[in-house]
Structure formats: structure tokens, C-alpha cells
Amino acid sequence: MKEIRNKNQMNNKIRLHAPATVANLVCGFDVLGLALQEPYDIMEMELLAEPVVLIKHEDRFGLPTDPQHNVAGVVLLAMVEALHNTCGFKLTINKQILPGSGLGSSAASAAGAAAGANRLLNNRFTQHELVQFAMLGEKLATGVKHADNIAPALYGGVTLIRAIHPLDIVRLEPPPLHVSVVHPQIEVRTSDARQILKKQILLKDAIKQWGNVAGLVAGLLQKDYELIGRSLEDVIIEPVRSILIPGFDELKKNCLLAGALGGGISGSGPSVFMLSKEAGTALAVTKVMSELYERLQIPFYSYTTTINTEGIKFAVI
């Protein structure tokens, strides 16, 4: 093991928090995402001298422990192979981000594993390489090697995936924003959510959408909250996908009345998120979300949080 440690790297055990993420940021379908302060998965990792990957769960979800069938496992196996089998990893996962929530649960595991392993390896890989490793986890989870949630989980803040081939990720520093999230306990399969989208769209709708995407990026970078609010409009995906989420139109209307800048479906749902300028507004928005699902008698989880601008957070054990 000595060959992969140097004098500055004294710890071979770490603990980390891997954040939940919101992909498909309203108008930014498939390109914009953000990382949340809460919820997050807690992971503990240890560097091993043997080329093995050991996985243990400390939660109630019964996810696979065979690394070949675990989203974090396939990431670590690929990293071990890239290191010519000179080391291995032991990983303990305490998952707090509910699988199937639309909050990047699998991406948190994959990104957390990649970033944790890299920290144990004294940052041998670049951030870009970590994205590539972590995408293997998404491939296992969803069948598609996408970076929509991986990018914000690793980079923090708001991320733009400008292009996929070759992968071009741009980090955007957002102004302080408060985020309300509600996760109604219904199932929306990512594959179903993608299947109902039309393959062709009207050019005039696409122009509206890229006007809003440009406005959202400008609003974030120029810290113009009103522009952010005006740009949080999706004329293409939301009208189709929102039918999968009970009460969506009323939910959104009520959140805007409560003062939210705007928001929409998180990932492919069923979670819905809203952005607010002030903490108090975000609390009121979360209350409005909760009241709706109480009335609809649909069990739900809710969160009132902010944007995580760091990505994966480390703590030495």
C-alpha cells in the first residue's frame, strides 16, 4: 500500500457526505443541475492493501452489497482496475437520500464513492476523471451514463453540462438561494418519464426555452433574483411530465403565491423543488407543499435547505 500513499496523506479512513441533487433545472432539461445541503448520504471509506471492494449498508433500503451490482461498487471496481489492482476499498453507506425520489440518490452513492476513493488516493484523479468513474454507477442504476446528477454532486453549486460528447461541465457560482423540496411517496420511473416526452418539438417553443435557459444562467451569474424567477419556466418538458405528479399545477401555483421565485420537477420526479430568495419564504413554501399532500392524503417527505456549493464534504475519522 505504501506506493500509493505519500507523506501528506496520513489517513486511510475517511467519512464523507454526498449531497442530494436536482437535475433538469426547469428550463435547463438535461443540462442544468444543482446540489442541495440536505439530504445527503453518509459514507465511510477505508483504503485497503488488497484489490477488493467491500460494501456494507447501514440503512433500511436493502441495496445490493455485491460491488458488481451496487452503484458505488462498480465505480470503485473501475478505479481499482485503473490503479492496476494496487489497492482496494471498504465502503459503508448510510443512505439518507431515498432511492426513487428524483433527488439523485444513485448519483450521490456513485459520486461519493469516486470522490472518497480519490481523497484516500491523495487526489490522484482529476475532477473530470471522477465524473467519468461515477457515471458508471448511473449506467448501472438507469442504463444511461448520464452526468445530470453526478456533476452537481461532485462540483457543488449549479452545474452546466454544455455537451456530452466530449463531456463539458461548467460550474456556475449561484447567489444564495433557499430550496424547498417535497417528495410525495409515489413511483415515477425514469424510463417512463423519458418515454412520454415527444421526440420532436416546435422550433418556437425551443426558442422560448433557450431564451429562458440564457436568462437563468445570466440571473444566477449576475445575482439577479427577479431574472432567475422570470426564467424559471419550462414550456417543453414540464407540461408533459407534470401529469405524472398528483396536484402539480396547484402545488406550483400555491408555491408562487407563497413567494417562491419558481421551480419544477426535480430530475424526472416525483420530487418537486422551489427556489426562494429568503429563508422565511422557503419555509412558507415548504409548508404550502406539505399542506397540499396532507390534503391529497399522499405520504411525503419535505426539506427546506440551501444550495451546497462544495459538493462532496469530507471529515477525517
Add this chain to the structure above:
Amino acid sequence: MKEIRNKNQMNNKIRLHAPATVANLVCGFDVLGLALQEPYDIMEMELLAEPVVLIKHEDRFGLPTDPQHNVAGVVLLAMVEALHNTCGFKLTINKQILPGSGLGSSAASAAGAAAGANRLLNNRFTQHELVQFAMLGEKLATGVKHADNIAPALYGGVTLIRAIHPLDIVRLEPPPLHVSVVHPQIEVRTSDARQILKKQILLKDAIKQWGNVAGLVAGLLQKDYELIGRSLEDVIIEPVRSILIPGFDELKKNCLLAGALGGGISGSGPSVFMLSKEAGTALAVTKVMSELYERLQIPFYSYTTTINTEGIKFAVI
């Protein structure tokens, strides 16, 4: 006339420069545009006590002098009406931006007239109102009340038209950029250029486009020249419209080889523009453009300039 002048407004005659503009900034079709330092129209305006609009041309284009059939004239008539016929304007135009160049020639006249009148009126109207007045000129010229060239001509720099109803214009401060422009002497009618566009596009192409739009806005605001370059890609409009411009593919390839960050069709053509980080590169790019049209034996004009960040420029006579 006294009622519309105050103590700070001592001049009732002004001279102004109204800039050429590039609309449809590559991926930013219908939403992004920029103002050029050169060429520009030279206009002289005088405030009159009578509610009349007098137009005189000092150029070779033979444009209408009847204000009802002149793009600057209809703007001024609308302003006179908004002022309840309490004043009028005399306008002398020396047009330097060639009509039909795709460089916003009509917008320069309309925007220059609106801004000039407003200066004579001691800034009685807001910038937003000036856009509305100037759009009447575009309506006369093209049949459509669009702000694609009006917005950059009035605001300077790079402008985003986030939405049309209601009109939402956002000014983006660009980093220093050098612009090469070639205007081959062929005719491309705006109406033809619009007609050949498909009404429906693939969702996957639209996603590529709004990834690039987001990248371009982020590149401009973060002053990241490489990101600007990578984002100057249009997968939807350019492949269709470029067939109207002789030698376009070779032109673009040669410009990129000469070091341009990227570029494309200006407005609906036939002018083509390229952005460069350095002045020397822009000169080399203009040379490459000129060489191609010399070889193709198509007469052309060319410009090597920068971005005009002020919009309409005033000089007291």
C-alpha cells in the same frame, strides 16, 4: 417648444452614431445579439416646434423620405403622437450600414431615431419604451416587430431577449472581443431565410442548442474565452441557412484555422461574423474571409472591429 425643455437641456440639435448589430448569435437564434463599433450610421437630429417629421438622406441608397415609409420616420411619428403633437423632428441620415447586409441596417435607423429623439426630449422615455418605438421601424422594414437588432443597437454590448410577450431584455456585459465581418454582395431575403427553417426540430438537437446557449452566456459573463469558443455552435439554424451563403463551410473552417473562437451567420445573412480574442487574430480572420470571396469572385465588404458596449453614441453639434 419650451414646455418640453428644461434648464439642463440646452441643445436642440444632436449628432449620433447608430451601430450595426449582429442578431442570432450562433446558438442564440432569436434571443442573443451584439452591437458592433463599426460600421455605424451617422444621424443628425433637430427638435422642431411643429408636429412634423422631416427626413433627409445624405447617402446613395435612395431610401424613402416620406416618414410613413421610412423606418426612422414611423418611429418618430409614433413618438410625436405619444407627445400629443407638442413637437416634431428633423432628421438627416447618412447611412453607412448597407441595407440587406444582415447587419441591422434598418434597426440602426429605427433605434438611432428613437434614441436621438429621446435625447432631444431630455430622456423623457425609458430605454424599454425606446425599444417599443424602434420596433415600429422593424415592423415597416420586415413586417415583424422584432427586437433582435434593436436591443443591441440601443443597449450596446450583448443583449438577451429572454421573452417577447412581455418583452424582457437583459444586457450582458461581454469581455473584450474582436469581430471580423464579411458581407458578400449577394441577396438573402429575411423572409426566405425564415421560410426554409423547419417548424419542428428534434428534442435532442434543442437540448444541444440550449446547452450551448447556456455555455455562451456563462462564457461571456465569466470572461472564459475557451468556453465562448466551445459554445459557438449552432446545430439547428446554421445547417439550413448556410446553404444560402456561397462558400460558408469553407469560410468557417478557414476562420477557425486562423484562430477565431467561432462565429456564424449575422442575422439572416448574407454577412458572416467571427469572434476572436486578440486583435491580430481578428485581422488574420478578416484576411481569410476576404481571400475566399476574392477567389470566388464575389464582391464583398469586410470589417475588423470590436463590440460596441455603449449602444447609440451622441455628439452635440
